[in-house]
Every structure is written in C-alpha cells, then in structure tokens.
Amino acid sequence: MKTIYLDNNATTKIAPEVLDEMNPYLTDYYGNPSSMHTFGGKLHSKIEEARAKVAELIGAEAEEIVFMSCGTESDNTALMAAAESFPQKRHIVTTRVEHPAVFNFVKHLARKGYRVTFLPVDNTGRLDMDAFSKAFDDDTAVVSVMYANNETGVVFPVEEIGEVLRERKILFHTDAVQAVGKVPIDVKKLHVDMLSLSGHKLHAPKGVGALYVRKGTRFYPYIIGGHQENGRRAGTENIASIIGLGKACELAAKNLQNEIFYLGKLRDKLEGNLLKDCPDVRINGDIEHRLPNTTNISFEYVEGEAILLRLNEYGICASSGSACTSGSLEPSRVLRAMGTPFTAIHGSIRFSLSRYNTEDEIDTVLDIVPRIIKELRELSPFGRENIKKS
Amino acid sequence: MWDYTKKVTEFFLHPKNVGELKNPDAVGEVGSIICGDALRLTLKIDKPSNRISDAKFQTFGCASAIASSSALTELIKGKTLDEALTISNQDIADYLGGLPKEKMHCSVMGREALEAAISNFRGEKKPPETEERIVCECFEVSEEKIRKVAIENHLTTVEDITDYTKAGGGCGSCIPAIEAILKDIWSVKPIPEKPSASKKLTNLQKIALIQDVIEKEIRPRLQADGGDLELIDIDGSKVIIGLRAMCVGCLMGDVTVKSIETKLKELVSEDISVEVG
Numbered sequence: 016m017k018t019i020y021l022d023n024n025a026t027t028k029i030a031p032e033v034l035d036e037m038n039p040y041l042t043d044y045y046g047n048p049s050s051m052h053t054f055g056g057k058l059h060s061k062i063e064e065a066r067a068k069v070a071e072l073i074g075a076e077a078e079e080i081v082f083m084s085c086g087t088e089s090d091n092t093a094l095m096a097a098a099e100s101f102p103q104k105r106h107i108v109t110t111r112v113e114h115p116a117v118f119n120f121v122k123h124l125a126r127k128g129y130r131v132t133f134l135p136v137d138n139t140g141r142l143d144m145d146a147f148s149k150a151f152d153d154d155t156a157v158v159s160v161m162y163a164n165n166e167t168g169v170v171f172p173v174e175e176i177g178e179v180l181r182e183r184k185i186l187f188h189t190d191a192v193q194a195v196g197k198v199p200i201d202v203k204k205l206h207v208d209m210l211s212l213s214g215h216k217l218h219a220p221k222g223v224g225a226l227y228v229r230k231g232t233r234f235y236p237y238i239i240g241g242h243q244e245n246g247r248r249a250g251t252e253n254i255a256s257i258i259g260l261g262k263a264c265e266l267a268a269k270n271l272q273n274e275i276f277y278l279g280k281l282r283d284k285l286e287g288n289l290l291k292d293c294p295d296v297r298i299n300g301d302i303e304h305r306l307p308n309t310t311n312i313s314f315e316y317v318e319g320e321a322i323l324l325r326l327n328e329y330g331i332c333a334s335s336g337s338a339c340t341s342g343s344l345e346p347s348r349v350l351r352a353m354g355t356p357f358t359a360i361h362g363s364i365r366f367s368l369s370r371y372n373t374e375d376e377i378d379t380v381l382d383i384v385p386r387i388i389k390e391l392r393e394l395s396p397f398g399r400e401n402i403k404k405s
Numbered sequence: 406m407w408d409y410t411k412k413v414t415e416f417f418l419h420p421k422n423v424g425e426l427k428n429p430d431a432v433g434e435v436g437s438i439i440c441g442d443a444l445r446l447t448l449k450i451d452k453p454s455n456r457i458s459d460a461k462f463q464t465f466g467c468a469s470a471i472a473s474s475s476a477l478t479e480l481i482k483g484k485t486l487d488e489a490l491t492i493s494n495q496d497i498a499d500y501l502g503g504l505p506k507e508k509m510h511c512s513v514m515g516r517e518a519l520e521a522a523i524s525n526f527r528g529e530k531k532p533p534e535t536e537e538r539i540v541c542e543c544f545e546v547s548e549e550k551i552r553k554v555a556i557e558n559h560l561t562t563v564e565d566i567t568d569y570t571k572a573g574g575g576c577g578s579c580i581p582a583i584e585a586i587l588k589d590i591w592s593v594k595p596i597p598e599k600p601s602a603s604k605k606l607t608n609l610q611k612i613a614l615i616q617d618v619i620e621k622e623i624r625p626r627l628q629a630d631g632g633d634l635e636l637i638d639i640d641g642s643k644v645i646i647g648l649r650a651m652c653v654g655c656l657m658g659d660v661t662v663k664s665i666e667t668k669l670k671e672l673v674s675e676d677i678s679v680e681v682g
Contacts, residue, residue: 119631119651123651126655316438316465317465318441318442318465318466318467318470319467320407320467320468321417321466321467321468321470321471324414324417324468325418328418337441337467338441339441339466339467344441344543344544344567344571344574344575345543345574345575346441357438357439357441358438358439361438361441361465393423393424394420394423394463394464394465394471395463395464395465396434396443396444396445396463396464396465397438397443397465
C-alpha cells in the first residue's frame, strides 16, 4: 500500500538532494571541526556555508544564525536568554496557542516566579491585538509570539507586533518553526530579535534547528560547554545535519514562490471538495491568513482518532486535535483557545501538505475521506437527522 | 500511536451489531458528545425468559470505544439479563485481548450502557442527577461511579481512576477529592493483591524491590508528564529521592512525593517513607 503523507506539519521527508549533500559527512568526513588538523578543521567552512544558506532564506546575516539540536531547543534558548539578559524583568507575554516548546517553558518560568500574560485569540485563531497592546509594560522581559500555528496554520501579524515592540525596546521572539520554508520571511522587516526554526519541518533531518539572534541583541547560551557556535551554543557540531539544513534552506528559497502556489492549489482543492462532499463540516482557522499547506477541518458527530485509524487503513497519514489522540484526556488546547465547540474539536483533522504530494494523491483522499466520514456517522448516535438529509 | 490488539482493530474496522433496533425493549444511553465518547445501546428482550435476543449499538468515540461497544453486544446476546449483569468491564476488555490502560474507560462505558439499558427495561429509575455528588466537573464523573469502578477493578491510585473513568484527567482540581475517596475505600477494605507486602523482605530484597518499582512503575508515569526522579539513597525504610526534569519546582511536587510514597507502600512495604534529598 502506498503511503499518502499529509502530516507535514508533524515532520517531513528528507529531500533527496539534502540526503545526497549530507552523506559524505556521515561516512568519510567524520572529523571534528574544532580539531587542529585539516581532516577535521576543513569542515568548519562547510558549517559556515550552511549558515549562510539558512541566513539567506530568512534575510539574516550569517553570523546571526546559531545552530541548535531542534526547534524546541531553539525556543527554550531564546526564552532563557531573555530571562538571563534582563534578570530584573519578571514578566513574559506569549499566546494561548503556542507550541508546547514555548507554552510549557513559559509555564515553567511562571513556576519560578515569572508573571505571564497569555494572549487570547478569536474564534478564527487570530490574535487579539487589543489585548496585545495592553499586555506589556516596563517589567516585560520578552514577548514570544509564534509566526504560524502548527495546528491551524493561522499566520500571526508578527511584523505589526515587531514594530510596536521595537519602538518600546522590548525583546521579541517568534517561533517560526512552522513558517520557515513555507512563506517568505525577512527578519529585517519583521523587527524580531530572535526567531526559531527547525530542520525536519522543511525537508532536512530531525535533530537540527537554528536560532536567529539579531546583531546587537543581548544573549546568553543555554547549553554551556565548549566554544562552538561562537560561544553561543556548546557541543560538537552535528555537521551532516547542519549541512542538510543548509541545503534544505537553499532548496526552499529557490522554490518558495512556486511551492506556495502549488501547495495552495492542492490544499484548496482538498478543502473545497471536502466541504462540498461532506455535510456538517467546518474549517478551523482564519482562511485569509494561513499557511498554504495546512487545513484543519472538523467533521461533526465523529471522533478524530476513529477517523485517523480508518484513514490509516488506506495509508493516509493526518493528525487530529481530538482528546483520544493526544495521550491526555483533553482535546486540543489550540482549538479550545479559539472557542471551537467541543463537538467540533473531537472530530478535527489536520491535513498538512508538502511539495512531494501530488494531485493524484489528493484525488484518492477525496475519494476515501467522505466514505469514512459517512461510515463513522452511521456508527454514531449523534447527528442522525442531518445524515438523513444528506 | 496506541498499541491496540488485533481484535480491537478488527472490531473497530468491522464492528458487529451496529445500529438501532426498531421498537427496542430496552435503551441504555451513556456519555456525551462533549466528553468525547457516547454509547447508545438498544436491546430486544424475550419474555418471560428475560433473555437478550438482539443487541445493537451506536457509538461516538475512538477506536477502542467502538470496539468495546461492539464487543459488549457480542458478549450479551443470548444471555439472560441476570447473566448479562455479571459481565464486567474487565470481561469486555478481555474479550478484545486487552485494552491500553488509558483506554479502560471505554470498557467501563460499555458496562454502564448495559446497566442503564437493563434498568430501563426493569423500570428502575436512576436517582435524580442532583443527588449525585459530581467529583470531576470536567468529565462529569460522580463519586458513586468512582467508588463503584474502583472497587470492581481494584483500583488504588488516581492514575488508575483517570484511566478507567476519565475523572482527574482534565483540570486536575479534583485529584485531592479522588485521593480522599480512594483512601476511604481502601482503609476500610484491605487493598487487593499485595503479595509482596505479606512477606518479610531482607534489606537487599527490599532495596532491589524499591529500585524495581521506581524504574518500572513510578518513573514512566513521571516521564509521561515531562518529569523524572532519581533514587539517591535508601536508609532502612526511608527512601531518599531527587525530583528531576519538570518535577523540579513543580507546584504539585508535594503531591508527587506523596503519591510515590503511596505506591512504594503499596508495592514494597507499609513502613516506607519518602523524602526529597
């Protein structure tokens, strides 16, 4: 059975070009770039090449990029650096819909005595900008607002927020893990001080990420040890993966406009037809400001895990905000923050596409999903009147 | 991804007895769409033998909820009402070759629907909802249900109660209340199946058992919530631990230490005390 992978916000396939580029550094060139011999030392320039490619994708200077082991480390480092840089400031602003890498770290800081403001969102997942404008004060150490939401794909007005905070001289971090490589990003325009990205969301391998730190920003390392990354992140460099991340960023930069168009078209076809073919369906999230590859759809009267496991029988991979898939008993925190009715959260499915998806795959999915939904609704004690109508 | 048995998968993908019987003799409805799972059971009952001649179900819920409902209908068909009532939620889980621990509440829902249907047939009225003391507001679980499920399944920890009833799995504010209920139940009744506690352990055996319980029972649970602990020393019956990861500085630290102590008392020896080193 062929896998139809529509869970690219969870992780992505390593691009073949990326793997090719990495391979020699997993086999022949295993040196340590800190070594005083050419065999290791020459690898240093490969890291710098990768750094330049990452920088270029987001409009940064190469020296503003610090390689990390993942998106979570990048987020944690940014928040910890802010806390260490301004120890007298004891307030943090973030949102109710952040990824756990930010959300749970901020809660951790709250337990250490920080005051935290969690900004609300409206029912399409848009940030409450009124609340934002009142949220910060002179005690605010950092504002951390994600660039795009992992569950709904909703894109936040980072540039607008950055402008306000730059004026007020408040440190601004954005978790752009879901956005880098999917939409054009120029850190100069965004007025962000720090930006987090992760390799495996843009066809590089898992286990590598980066943090952009604007020149002139106060910074403290989170991982302490050797002098690697200019003293900003200790630990022997994960060379092959760093080279892979560089290549993945180069590919993303080269294809960005085409991919935005291609993925938008595929996603809209998928979403539009599901809306047409399945009754009692709703889209979660602001469709005007959204990543081109993501759609989050609620199928009323059925439960997400059941949908996913039936899709699984056809090799179709997606994810859900339902409680049963989360390992906890509570459904998606993001959809709850949006005030999505529980009935809709339990049946929410996220499809997230990548450049490797084809129109044929979408056609297959469009053939199978309405059937599965109909079957599961026949099993369900709810919504029977509506089913009879359809 | 859940580790479902083949039988769960089969009963989920190809459930038996789906639907609604026309003019049923008994109807049992439990759960709600808000809570994430619900089951409607309809029965045909032969009179005067009181034998269940047919059963159908409709379920809103995950794979194990659907499989449990279908398994229930298979188990009760052909049985008299009294025979059917002897089927426990564990029997439903066993029929499916077992359920993941966190999904046991699906089997409990099956058993509840059966009781509700039979009460409905016998014309028994449930006491009005207002008389029930709701312990868990998030999932609307009553004290009565917690007590019943705890006794039937020999549950001794809050985690067990959450796995079987969902209570305590939401905001967590009812956890102390659940602890109090468990304490009340098991201080009167002997805690079930405690083979190790009856034997007198040598010091070495005790140390080994403490290590084993910490590694296999306690750390995985803490790690599931991002926490961890390290065993620092064992001094007679005093176990000294260090809280690690998310447990460091966690507001629930005291509760965590208390629950570790409870677990060690239960599985190793009554006289154990736990301290943070």
